[in-house]
Amino acid sequence: MPTLRNNIAYACGRVRDAHGRSLAHALRVAAVIVAVALLLEVFVFNFNYFASAGYHPINLKSRITLPYDKDDDLFRLTTVDHVMEFSDLNTEVHNIRIDFDSDQPAQNLQIKVQFTDEAHQTYFDSTEYTVGVPVTDVSTMSTQSEYLNLNTAGYVDNLRIEVVGEDTRYPIKLWTVSLNAHHPFDFNVTRFAWTAGILALVYLFRPRSGIYRINIVENPRRSKAGIVVAVAVELALVSSFLFYGSNLVGVATSSYNYGSWDGKSIVNVYETGGENAQQYAELARAMAKGQLYLDEEPPDWLKAMDDPYDKGARDEAQKETGEPYLFDVAYHDGHYYVYFGVVPVLLFYLPFYLLTGLSFPTAIGVLIAALAFVLGCSALLDRFARYHFKSVSLGLYLLLQVPLVFCSGILYLVKFPTFYSLPIMCGLAFSVWGLYCWMRGRLSRHACAWYLGGSLCMALVAGCRPQLLVLSLLAFPLFWRTYITQRRLFSPAGAREFACLVAPYLVVAAGIMGYNYARFGSPTDFGANYNLTVNDMTKRGMNVGRLAPAFFAYFLQPPCVTGVFPFIQPEPFATTYLGQTIREVTFGGILACLPVLWVLAFSRRILALRYRQRATRTIWGVIVVLLASGVVVALLDAEMAGILQRYFADFSFMFLAATVLLLFIANENLAPGTVARDLLMKVLIVLVALSVLYSGLLCFVPETGWYSDIYPWAFQDVIEMVQFWT
Template sequence: MVYFAGLCIFILISLVGAYPVYKTKGKEMKKDKKSILLLLGSPFVSFILCTLIYKLTCTFTVSHNNYLPWLSLIICTLAELFAVNTILKSKHTAIIRRFFVLSVVLALFEIFLCNYTSFTTAPKIETLDTSVIQSKGNVACENGSLIISSDSSLIIDEPPSYTRAVIIEQKQAYKEAVNPVEVILGIKDVTQSLNYESVRDRLTPATGKPLIMSITPYKKLYSVRIGYGGVTEPLTVNAIKTANAVPFSFSFLRFFVLFAMIGFVIIVQEKNWSNILYRSKNPRQRLILQCIALICTIAASLWLCPEKTAAYDPEVRNTADPYAMTFDAFQKDQMYLDLDVDQKLLEVENVYDRTLRDESGAFAYWDLALYDGHYYCYFGVAPVLTMYYPFYWISGKLPTIAFASFIFCTLAIFFFCQLIITIVNRFIRHCNFLILCLAIPTSVACCGVFYVLSNSNTYTLPLAAGLCYLFLCLWTGITATMSRKMSKRIVLLILSGVSLSLCAMSRPGMALGALILAPFYLQILLAKKQPMKYKISQAAAFLIPVLLGGVFILTYNYKRFGSVLDFGQTYQLTVSDIHGNSLSLMSFFPMVIHYFLQLPRTRALFPYFEANFCVIYNYGKYTYLADTIGVFTYPLIPAGMLLMPLTFRRIRSAFSLKKWFIILCFGISLMIAWQDFCLGGAITRYVIDFLPLLVILSVLVLLSAVDIDHGSKTKNRICAIIFAGSLFISFLLTIGVRDSILMKYHSEIYEAVENMIVFWK
């Protein structure tokens, strides 16, 4: 059947390829035997090559997938296109020839390198009887299958001596979300005969696809243990097979990804696209950039959780959602949450000391603010005002935290893409268009918005709202200074001021990032050619919404805590007494270590690195520490900071707007980072308060460094590698979050990426 399919493909390609040649050069072809041989021989030789490789894999591998028709289709089509274009002397001949060579090389790479462990002289595979499999833990045997209900292990004593691979056919019971299961393979052999040595560790959604793990025992294999961790739903093991080699599997995903990436590079080289200049008024280029922005925005849908709404009942207290409780408090015309306070709690000498709270035996709601005998939510109120209330008015229900975070993050991605484009339009005259196209998704990936999506919870919702409003504030603010129409400028400035107020109501520390707009607005106020009325109207358009928002925040603080500057953080019932946190210059250097230099740590599971937990024991006081990813994890950030002096050297004027914009991005980032570390500690979500500013700085500096007037092909390539590397690292960190929405609802993405990258099973 396979040969028949391949033969049909070959005949079809030959006929389709011969038609245009016959139509164009029918008479000449009768005398030109070389053209006939080229036209018919190219796909024929390609088909014979595919057939020989297929027969080789059939004979010397344990098993194989039916890849011949598809592989022959690709290679034969490219061979025929090359022959046709050569005969017709087409300008596309060079590209197609390189595509043909690339397809053959990638096919050989996939077959003989990525699947090198699959070849053996005498393929063997055997399905083990469940009766010979021992179990430890909660394991039941039903109809020849093993049902695992919790963390357990399966033991295979005296497996076949030829065993070099274990194939597990299993499926986990789940409805919508799936909790990935960790499978650890251990063996006993001559080198370790008493204890099991763990040799493979995989994280799998167990959705029905066989899990393949290879082993390399020394001399005699005594026993194999399959350990299961993180089992929350019943998992059915239908069969366990052993083989003397890893089953052959041609990965079309890996083939096409590599083909697309290298093929794009080939087209860029042949078409000389690397020298295309970005023109902000070019409609085609603007459309391409907006399509990239749209793709980045749509990518957020992978984190869309099915639980979008929650019913609101004034008599039911949703203690899992402090924003819903704040909404409930507003509905009841009160500032404090409608929660009862344990009287024992009020008798504790220092209720904010966790040790004293625990010793008293009093019940306390975790991480809410307790003040004057009432509970308060110290998180920003903007999500309640701008998401919960509109959602309730429209649907009569409240959004879940995950859905509210998704909406804010989706908007934040779109606004950030527009912000990057606007900054490039404002500051860079000659920008490489292809590198700009790569810079947009990289900046989105590195700004922290996907971390927020992956970790949607009580603590990240203010981040999501803050990012959304900060990006909108910066985008509309810079766009306003570039607009020539007075009416449009006023509207944009009002929108920028409102967004800044909402950012401050979401996460006050993050709102400091809007200070990078200061040089733009000072330039307007100091413009000598503009009348005073013109300046006052623009200043009022921005400042009035900011002042009104500030008055609201101060009044809200006063009504809750009796002080206009008290946001309630010091009254948290959390791991320590927040009153002990204060600004200190001595904390600057630990901040640099944790927020900038702390790189990810390694782990056993793909992608083999994750957020790091590090203690340097030189703080002089208690400091809250958790898993943190330093900004130098992304090559984009250190590269941008290192190239800042080069950018300044090209700017002659001391009062250059671009120069002060970069300085403020860097300086305000340090200020926010220092403040967050002193008052909060070290955790990844604090890094996101200033990470977008460093991303903006780095993108601007790198794109300036490869300016067409000063750049070179080498600089362009280095810049592209930096952007691509940062994008890849961010992608791996994002899909590797075990408890994320992406892992639960789209675990096939994680599994596909792992199988594509990790070809050594």
């Protein structure tokens, strides 16, 4: 009888015989990628180490005139004395090292450097036609940021270093200041890993890659294995990014968010985002007691107001009385209510509270929904590629799945995993899984079960993000031919299937309408108009003048870029609409910033190809509904609430999904190996790369409330990692 060792040896031999050459090739490619990444990390990203190796350092410690503490051998910059000036240096200055003591409260310091050289006899600054030495950030906890490369004209005579910024916390401890310091060698493991990953993607998606020869239909095992690996990597990236923004996560351990750890539990939860961010948790507590309004009692002055929805009047009353009120909640009939969709409360918060007595961490809910969305998108796309098209390759699938996931706006929701993001993320997750179940049911012998599950998911969207209910309109192109044109609806089996499609909507609608009636006395009143927000929603109404600025901001606004990481900047906003516009920071319209969507310009020609190929117009109808729904949702968002970056997730998926289907059609109509097919793939690779690059950089734009704002001294390490040349 063979031993376990013999069985293992036999299995390894089978694999070696069948895939030996492929494995050897993969190992060689991996070795080359690692070697190139290693060379780049050592010789390119550590450019400053080699450039400064021949410098002659000059320690200016003896010339510093700041207050000095002999006991700890440190200088101190204070509110009064925070300028260092050195005269008559008469030497070349290639860089400055400002050596701050790391054993002090961490903070980012804004440093203004000025100097005189052979081209400037006096300190120079920005003028109408020139830009002086910019203020730069130096972290007391980042050694790399302490080295400042100067670009001077000849010898430097005088040097002035000043700490500026109103938010600086003094005193600041300083060891010394050095000129022409040797930049330390820094092997950044994170940068090395990202470099290797990017090189691997470049190799994997190159035009002549083997993944474009793996047909999904003809090679189901290899294609599924590739998809599983890709999705696993995406799930890991999404999870890592969410936990990177630790200040918004609400979960603490002995090594993560240590300041909020209770000191005894393996993991504990805590509240983040302030009092306003606890609405879902407060509603769960209220529901546990059998009530639908929040426990907190509104102040008497709010109850006495003739118009409590006028923010200016509310703020004046709050100043006079000193009694605060809850912001961004629905106020009706003397009680606070939550107007956001109730499904996330029933799904996460209420069960968690009943089991633990604690508030569910919102960020974990956003993460669960985001991962469900990634899985649902991948399954839905696989369904279309495998059963409705014949020539989709693994390469094309992955090339389209990546932007469908990462350019749909979910990364911004993960960046800010708050209760604002949770209902949108849940609505998207339910939508893609609902569509997947519908697609499975269309070709399944057990259609009723799939239709029930799909319609339940689609109906639950109403309790998350009602705007996304427009995706339910896809039922018309998906089922019209079967149940109306072919009259299957009038058969017993068809009637049962149709009932399964409709019944979940009726049940969920009854529940939500009952919930609305119990709160506001109307089954169709979700409470959004009673919101205590920055404008009076009861009088906002609909105004056509708001549509043009919104359409431009959501679709056509070009990205605003600079030469400093993360390169993308907030967009300027101007409008001729002479009324109140509700707007938060945005970063460009999707048609301008996501080049992969430029395929939509050829929609008519591509759809004509599909129509000549098949007499049915199902795909045609799906694409038209997606595009029309996307425009309607974007404009409704602007009319009802305003122009906000997180609202891009309401409609971006619709345009991306339509683009994916169009590209599937184009691929189907181009023979492999032709010039047109090769050109399509090369152009598509570029368009996808630019779209994903934009979406990735958007993740790291510094914003109020995010990691870069709460821990700017730590975020400085990310900047230094990317801007290795500074």
